[in-house]
Amino acid sequence: EDKVVQSPLSLVVHEGDTVTLNCSYEVTNFRSLLWYKQEKKAPTFLFMLTSSGIEKKSGRLSSILDKKELFSILNITATQTGDSAVYLCAVIYGGATNKLIFGTGTLLAVQP
Amino acid sequence: NAGVTQTPKFRILKIGQSMTLQCTQDMNHNYMYWYRQDPGMGLKLIYYSVGAGITDKGEVPNGYNVSRSTTEDFPLRLELAAPSQTSVYFCASSYPGTPSGTEAFFGQGTRLTVV
Numbered sequence: 022e023d024k025v026v027q028s029p030l031s032l033v034v035h036e037g038d039t040v041t042l043n044c045s046y047e048v049t050n051f052r053s054l055l056w057y058k059q060e061k062k063a064p065t066f067l068f069m070l071t072s073s074g075i076e077k078k079s080g081r082l083s084s085i086l087d088k089k090e091l092f093s094i095l096n097i098t099a100t101q102t103g104d105s106a107v108y109l110c111a112v113i114y115g116g117a118t119n120k121l122i123f124g125t126g127t128l129l130a131v132q133p
Numbered sequence: 134n135a136g137v138t139q140t141p142k143f144r145i146l147k148i149g150q151s152m153t154l155q156c157t158q159d160m161n162h163n164y165m166y167w168y169r170q171d172p173g174m175g176l177k178l179i180y181y182s183v184g185a186g187i188t189d190k191g192e193v194p195n196g197y198n199v200s201r202s203t204t205e206d207f208p209l210r211l212e213l214a215a216p217s218q219t220s221v222y223f224c225a226s227s228y229p230g231t232p233s234g235t236e237a238f239f240g241q242g243t244r245l246t247v248v
Contacts, residue, residue: 025175027175052232052233052234053233053234055236055237062241062242063223063239063240063241063242064176064223064239065239066236066237066238069233069235069236071233109175109176111176111237113233113234119164119183119227119229119234120178120181120191121166121178121181121225121227121234121237122178122192123168123175123176123177123178124175125174125175126174126175128173
């Protein structure tokens, strides 16, 4: 069965902390892995990863993919209260179908 | 740009009623998806479509139907609403782009309650 698993399910940190969110996957014909941030409404796109070992970075957020071990991590440094959200990991897989499957998400709460 | 538009934003249904959730996109994307998100959970794929006239089941298709008569529209039909279908529904679209795929763009969601 194709699946995406995220850990931890939830996390509470204080402003300024660094956090690491995990995503592992088991799918047929992997094509790419995506990270989204969801704040009460629609998910917003953060990163798309297709190659192992190449870090994607945007401000305080960064992510990397390991296609051998089938996982990805999302790092957030110097966290701020505005980082509080659900972080979703998704995988595009399959042949021509471009199926997109999501993990359960990690709920991050950043306290002042 | 409008992007992906869903209607309605909120709806309350009685058990056994039917309704259609509308989704339209103006980005000429081939791929469209319907997801549901239950409280504290991730998104579960209900149905998806790779182009007009082509649809396929996702992880949780039971109780739903879809059609894709045009590139722009991908309505989701609930025939006999059940309390288990209380959820937030998201429509999304993407385009083929590279062989690795591209990110999906989401509508703002429809919050459905079945009582």
